[in-house]
Amino acid sequence: NRIGIPEAILAEGKDKSDLLAISLAHLEETGSVIITRVSSEQLVVLRSAKLPPKSVFEHNPRARTVVIRSADRPAQAGRVAILAAGTADIPVAEEARVVAEEMGCQVLREYDVGVAGIHRLFPCLERMADADAFVVAAGREGTLPAVVAGLVNAPVIGLPVSTGYGIGGGGKAALYSMLQSCSVLTVVNVDAGFVAGAYAAKIARQKAHKEKQS
Amino acid sequence: NRIGIPEAILAEGKDKSDLLAISLAHLEETGSVIITRVSSEQLVVLRSAKLPPKSVFEHNPRARTVVIRSADRPAQAGRVAILAAGTADIPVAEEARVVAEEMGCQVLREYDVGVAGIHRLFPCLERMADADAFVVAAGREGTLPAVVAGLVNAPVIGLPVSTGYGIGGGGKAALYSMLQSCSVLTVVNVDAGFVAGAYAAKIARQKAHKEKQS
Amino acid sequence: NRIGIPEAILAEGKDKSDLLAISLAHLEETGSVIITRVSSEQLVVLRSAKLPPKSVFEHNPRARTVVIRSADRPAQAGRVAILAAGTADIPVAEEARVVAEEMGCQVLREYDVGVAGIHRLFPCLERMADADAFVVAAGREGTLPAVVAGLVNAPVIGLPVSTGYGIGGGGKAALYSMLQSCSVLTVVNVDAGFVAGAYAAKIARQKAHKEKQS
Amino acid sequence: NRIGIPEAILAEGKDKSDLLAISLAHLEETGSVIITRVSSEQLVVLRSAKLPPKSVFEHNPRARTVVIRSADRPAQAGRVAILAAGTADIPVAEEARVVAEEMGCQVLREYDVGVAGIHRLFPCLERMADADAFVVAAGREGTLPAVVAGLVNAPVIGLPVSTGYGIGGGGKAALYSMLQSCSVLTVVNVDAGFVAGAYAAKIARQKAHKEKQS
Amino acid sequence: NRIGIPEAILAEGKDKSDLLAISLAHLEETGSVIITRVSSEQLVVLRSAKLPPKSVFEHNPRARTVVIRSADRPAQAGRVAILAAGTADIPVAEEARVVAEEMGCQVLREYDVGVAGIHRLFPCLERMADADAFVVAAGREGTLPAVVAGLVNAPVIGLPVSTGYGIGGGGKAALYSMLQSCSVLTVVNVDAGFVAGAYAAKIARQKAHKEKQS
Amino acid sequence: NRIGIPEAILAEGKDKSDLLAISLAHLEETGSVIITRVSSEQLVVLRSAKLPPKSVFEHNPRARTVVIRSADRPAQAGRVAILAAGTADIPVAEEARVVAEEMGCQVLREYDVGVAGIHRLFPCLERMADADAFVVAAGREGTLPAVVAGLVNAPVIGLPVSTGYGIGGGGKAALYSMLQSCSVLTVVNVDAGFVAGAYAAKIARQKAHKEKQS
Amino acid sequence: NRIGIPEAILAEGKDKSDLLAISLAHLEETGSVIITRVSSEQLVVLRSAKLPPKSVFEHNPRARTVVIRSADRPAQAGRVAILAAGTADIPVAEEARVVAEEMGCQVLREYDVGVAGIHRLFPCLERMADADAFVVAAGREGTLPAVVAGLVNAPVIGLPVSTGYGIGGGGKAALYSMLQSCSVLTVVNVDAGFVAGAYAAKIARQKAHKEKQS
Amino acid sequence: NRIGIPEAILAEGKDKSDLLAISLAHLEETGSVIITRVSSEQLVVLRSAKLPPKSVFEHNPRARTVVIRSADRPAQAGRVAILAAGTADIPVAEEARVVAEEMGCQVLREYDVGVAGIHRLFPCLERMADADAFVVAAGREGTLPAVVAGLVNAPVIGLPVSTGYGIGGGGKAALYSMLQSCSVLTVVNVDAGFVAGAYAAKIARQKAHKEKQS
Ligand SMILES: Nc1ncnc2c1ncn2[C@@H]1O[C@H](COP(=O)(O)O)[C@@H](O)[C@H]1O
Ligand SMILES: Nc1ncnc2c1ncn2[C@@H]1O[C@H](COP(=O)(O)O)[C@@H](O)[C@H]1O
Ligand SMILES: Nc1ncnc2c1ncn2[C@@H]1O[C@H](COP(=O)(O)O)[C@@H](O)[C@H]1O
Ligand SMILES: Nc1ncnc2c1ncn2[C@@H]1O[C@H](COP(=O)(O)O)[C@@H](O)[C@H]1O
Ligand SMILES: [Mg+2]
Ligand SMILES: [Mg+2]
Ligand SMILES: [Mg+2]
Ligand SMILES: [Mg+2]
Ligand SMILES: [Mg+2]
Ligand SMILES: [Mg+2]
Ligand SMILES: [Mg+2]
Ligand SMILES: [Mg+2]
Structure with missing residues (x-):
């Protein structure tokens, strides 16, 4: 391809x-x-x-x-960080991980950020300080991506997850609030772990490529 | 009445x-x-x-x-805290204030919380520590009420504001994300400053009433 | 917590x-x-x-x-009234009750108010006269919370229930009409019994706390 | 025609x-x-x-x-009752009146029912006891038609009015809640005073016709 | 009742x-x-x-x-006509029939009107000429009620049926087009056969009552 | 092009x-x-x-x-029939006419079909018997295109018009009911007179081209 | 018929x-x-x-x-081309084929156009050069019909398919983007293979008829 | 910041x-x-x-x-490519440009891509071959971003523009089709030129930073 x-x-x-x-x-x-x-x-x-x-x-x-x-994976190329706000977000976050790894990226994961509260977010982000791109999965009200985008220099991809019942459920509130966010971030569709992971890997790989060139 | x-x-x-x-x-x-x-x-x-x-x-x-x-206001009865995430939320927050004061409450205001960043939120909340109820106005992605509800003991009323363009604009994303929030809070309709202020005053007044009785 | x-x-x-x-x-x-x-x-x-x-x-x-x-419940702290308009609303109303009791509140229940007609509402509300907060569950057109809020002094939380087929079904009409209500009330999301119960208990407990202090 | x-x-x-x-x-x-x-x-x-x-x-x-x-109106034929919940509903209610009168009906009006509270509704309905059909206009949460339909024998036409801001505003909540109502009533579109008035007159006229025949 | x-x-x-x-x-x-x-x-x-x-x-x-x-049905009181546009609309039309008969009405049925084409509609309507009210069930684009309302003197109740796939499916297009119709008709919610039947019987019974009185 | x-x-x-x-x-x-x-x-x-x-x-x-x-129009190539259900539909129907004529088609118009009632439709369609394609504009409930498509052999393009207030207004009910229609027809977007006219001309021209070839 | x-x-x-x-x-x-x-x-x-x-x-x-x-099919009458963007679109495309063939048309099929990339589209369209009408099925973002309509002279019918998850899924994005397309094309409802196939055959047959006449 | x-x-x-x-x-x-x-x-x-x-x-x-x-702009840091599908998309594309330049990026523009047809896209993309990130603005059906994302190695940000009337207008179809796209791309909200430009600059700057470091 x-x-x-x-x-x-x-x-x-x-x-x-x-x-x-x-x-x-x-x-x-x-x-x-x-x-x-x-x-x-x-x-x-x-x-x-x-x-x-x-x-x-x-x-x-x-x-x-x-x-x-049947062939080898591409050589290690860039670092992708993946965060999930809660247990329900893990399947979609894992889909993102699989594709990013398949594209040759090293993936850093933190899957219990939202549950643990914001005070646990800072050490997570420190461990991920040298990531080239962030995928942040979140359902229900979908706040985490905007918070992360306000704290890190690397580009953040918001990945809404189809959790939550009632009005705004099924990922709609999450997607809407990411689109309305005052932070600078981009989004993919609800549950589109594949797209988020591949996009993050695109960013990471391109940067890695430049590093090697020089 | x-x-x-x-x-x-x-x-x-x-x-x-x-x-x-x-x-x-x-x-x-x-x-x-x-x-x-x-x-x-x-x-x-x-x-x-x-x-x-x-x-x-x-x-x-x-x-x-x-x-x-033409008559006097009811005597001082309870304390209502009103927070707004940004400048655009002030008109609606003020509508809440007017009715709460008219119902005899003392109103504490902080209107530049969202703009200032989360680190400015903590001193605000400390100044408001003895409030009986909180009204938190927020437009666009409407995150602030859930954050406040995770930090204070008093009941929080989410007041979505009709700011924001594009999908989820006009207060829809704000309302949806408040309804989907993992925090324990209730909401009123978009721009319904009157209802939010009157409800907060109902809570505050009832508590004040009990204090006086005893 | x-x-x-x-x-x-x-x-x-x-x-x-x-x-x-x-x-x-x-x-x-x-x-x-x-x-x-x-x-x-x-x-x-x-x-x-x-x-x-x-x-x-x-x-x-x-x-x-x-x-x-494994530990004891918090001591009795405040009174929460829970009303349901019909049989279909009971599961959600019960979810509210469980959490309010777990937070130490005494819960007063009336679950066949809507079925019985408005003339049965008045004696219900009299039995609940000293409640600190009301949770009112209603599906379909969701009218009951507004009626109750027009009759009691304590704050009312509207709890829309996902009953009803056709346009406006699944709790949408109920939520919309509570948001549009001329009465002063707040709402939680459709079927969010947990949030409604916890919020009512927050109000009740805070008031009870003040009573004890004095 | x-x-x-x-x-x-x-x-x-x-x-x-x-x-x-x-x-x-x-x-x-x-x-x-x-x-x-x-x-x-x-x-x-x-x-x-x-x-x-x-x-x-x-x-x-x-x-x-x-x-x-240029010709005379049809002779008096039937009685139509028109109720409105609030001031904002009057223009639409009046549109209904004009057409019903033009179709030869006697029109009974009560336009401040909602504002006055339910206790004022009963005397209104008594004055309208012999109406052949009711048009009930209501905006915002649109409750009045269902209440009336639960109290009178004649058929009730719900007429939603485009008042109310925020989610469910512009008559949407009113229409939805009339469609979801547990009472037996039918509806016309938002602000469709013409249709409601003409339909009520159709019912009234037909009945009057039978009365005359016999 | x-x-x-x-x-x-x-x-x-x-x-x-x-x-x-x-x-x-x-x-x-x-x-x-x-x-x-x-x-x-x-x-x-x-x-x-x-x-x-x-x-x-x-x-x-x-x-x-x-x-x-366990008691007898009310005595014969009025005539209700029920039309259905297609086979898929029969269950809902039958629900309307059951309640109308239970309310003492004679019910006239025509269930293959839409399938047969408009030329078959005229003889149907002639057979139903003395009906006091019409219930017209229709799914998909829901045209039949407006056509009937343009041809008969008695009031017509549009009953949208949840057939049809794709955009506007599930009865939405049917309900919307009945609400937008230039004909004078009222509607009930999608699949609300019970409400349509009871309403038609209300009209028919009232007229029959008058006939008897005189 | x-x-x-x-x-x-x-x-x-x-x-x-x-x-x-x-x-x-x-x-x-x-x-x-x-x-x-x-x-x-x-x-x-x-x-x-x-x-x-x-x-x-x-x-x-x-x-x-x-x-x-600045150059001549293409030579006469095919016949396009354009019908409109009411006065409000004329601007959009005329937009269709302008483009069809510009593409070299002869355009046959009938703009008061809906107002006149179905009995006036038959002579219209007879006058248009040799049209190669029909554009049928209709607002509100948008019934006319389906009726025409059930009566003519040539392909019919449904053109929804943004008339009508309330739910389903602005052309939505018209578009939905055309999409749900049991007749065989295709649609363009609301008010898209240009697309409808150009598409009809495409059909007409292609057929005319074949006629000339032989 | x-x-x-x-x-x-x-x-x-x-x-x-x-x-x-x-x-x-x-x-x-x-x-x-x-x-x-x-x-x-x-x-x-x-x-x-x-x-x-x-x-x-x-x-x-x-x-x-x-x-x-039990009778023979109509004689060969016109050529219909059917394209599908991906595997998931085949069932709907086949439904279109069945009806077009039943109406006597010769059907040309290309079902892996979207998967193969745009460079494979040109040879497909060349093989279909003499088709009288095109049905183009596409799910998810539904781009293919507009692309084809920009490349061929014959009329193109866009057939949205109910694939795709998340916001805009189930054929909604596909239908919306076909309606918004800058190309001249018409659409049928989501998954309406029958309507698309019959409409294409109507166009093709009419043209074939003219060819025979001359 | x-x-x-x-x-x-x-x-x-x-x-x-x-x-x-x-x-x-x-x-x-x-x-x-x-x-x-x-x-x-x-x-x-x-x-x-x-x-x-x-x-x-x-x-x-x-x-x-x-x-x-009052201070100097940051030094040149990375290259951002901005494409627009049509004239109506230019204001939003320019908003993206202003912020990207303000963040120190060199911006390459091509604003008449969609109008000129796909054959004009290839030379555009060649001129932009060394861009670190692409912003692609498109209204109506919003196809261009997916096409570009299928052709370039750098990350593509889809920027939907609020053009287009009728169903799916105002940028909705554009946003939906970008979210449903089979290409790997991310999106921002309708008309959110500021977010798109700032995000592209974030990617470009980060890469440039790495180049300098080495
Ligand atoms: N039925 C419920 N409705 C709404 N929120 C709930 C419900 N049950 C639990 N929660 C809240 O959802 C939060 C997140 O849940 P969890 O996904 O289990 O981490 C919990 O901390 C509760 O505050
Ligand atoms: N800004 C507001 N938002 C929501 N409700 C309001 C507002 N102002 C007044 N109300 C309420 O709306 C009710 C009906 O208002 P009115 O239409 O003036 O009869 C009043 O009794 C108030 O309780
Ligand atoms: N305010 C109204 N609301 C709904 N329908 C109306 C109204 N006024 C007139 N109509 C109906 O709309 C039909 C079409 O109106 P027109 O567009 O004037 O031909 C008329 O024949 C009336 O039956
Ligand atoms: N889970 C997924 N979410 C979104 N896109 C996907 C997913 N899995 C595969 N795709 C993409 O969808 C395209 C079409 O898939 P297919 O229907 O298998 O031809 C593939 O080429 C992938 O780029
Ligand atoms: Mg979450
Ligand atoms: Mg805000
Ligand atoms: Mg109920
Ligand atoms: Mg009202
Ligand atoms: Mg039907
Ligand atoms: Mg029309
Ligand atoms: Mg596709
Ligand atoms: Mg465009």
């Missing part, structure tokens, strides 16, 4: 055998494939596939992703 | 002379009247009214309220 | 074993935990937990809550 | 001279015309029209209607 | 045994009860109930209603 | 002098330009432009369009 | 035996029937039907359609 | 003299201030201000921004 995003397939809504066929085709063509939102039925079929020798098959049950790789 | 909320009239959309007539009727019946969302045209007519001797006429230009009073 | 809301966990969407682990951690740290929106599967796992000796395990099947307590 | 609704023209958005031409054409064809939502500019042009001799020209400034009639 | 609508219970969302208890209580109090939106599980429980001797138990599987009656 | 749609400029929101410059550039490049939604201020500037000799300047005040042409 | 659209039945939401009865009635009347959105249960019943001798029964599992035909 | 975004003030909705006071305060504190969405009235007041000696006052009339600077 000329712009360097790994081949990814959204499994949701795809027929099991179609999914397998497309996945193997991608794998053959490019040496790797990421499959997102994999159901347990689809997983069985993917596991049973006859892969090329020395292929790696990685299933992340929280992220509901499968990565198949 | 048997449940102790002062007579209030929403001037918006009312004919000038109708407004004057209703206002004077209320004044006569109860000894005071609050008129909200008064246009400059309506103000002229209200000012020209022949009031009972010793009446007080108070115009608050930021809140766009007029208070007319 | 320094602002006195008991530790609460929203079970919905949480993995069974994660839920158990978080619950026990909270219990250990603070001496009690409230778990809301518990599924029957989650309940089985919670019941099977090895609790500290002398712990109390309370399951409220209508509210779908579990309370686990 | 074979189904007995008088010719009516919605002036809003029509060119002045087009409006005049259409109005005169209707007048000539049927002996009368109702023009609704007339702007002051349009009024001037309508007033300046050369009408057939003995024509009646009636302008209702609150309703913003013009009625022109 | 003093305003003459029979006791009705919305079964949806109610616990089986609660439903049974409430139903029997209503039956005892008033001599009849209508239960709507009954699930097959709930039906089993209702069928197994020990009813008073000589009670009638009527299950309408299309309407998903159960009627239990 | 290789796919044969004439150059068109949406004037709305454009600076006067920018508009003039772009218009002249288009005119020079292609020999003609259509400018839509022209304000009266913009018109003055366009009129004052120095055009190439023999240019034609056509202003259609109802459609608010300006056409400038 | 006088306007030449084949009889079609939406199976969704219909009772199995009702569906069978209606289908056979249509078949008998017109010699063919198309049944769309057929569930596997309904399919079993349809398969078991006793059809007239020499009837053809065609099940398209991707499109979820059943066609039953 | 410790995270390096220049002080910016949203003039919209602010009182003239308040605006002036806040602006001068910021200027004094930090040596520069950006004021966005400045009305012509506000501009007059700002122009009349007594600035510190050697201050620079820059008004960008298209962007409606005012920059006042």
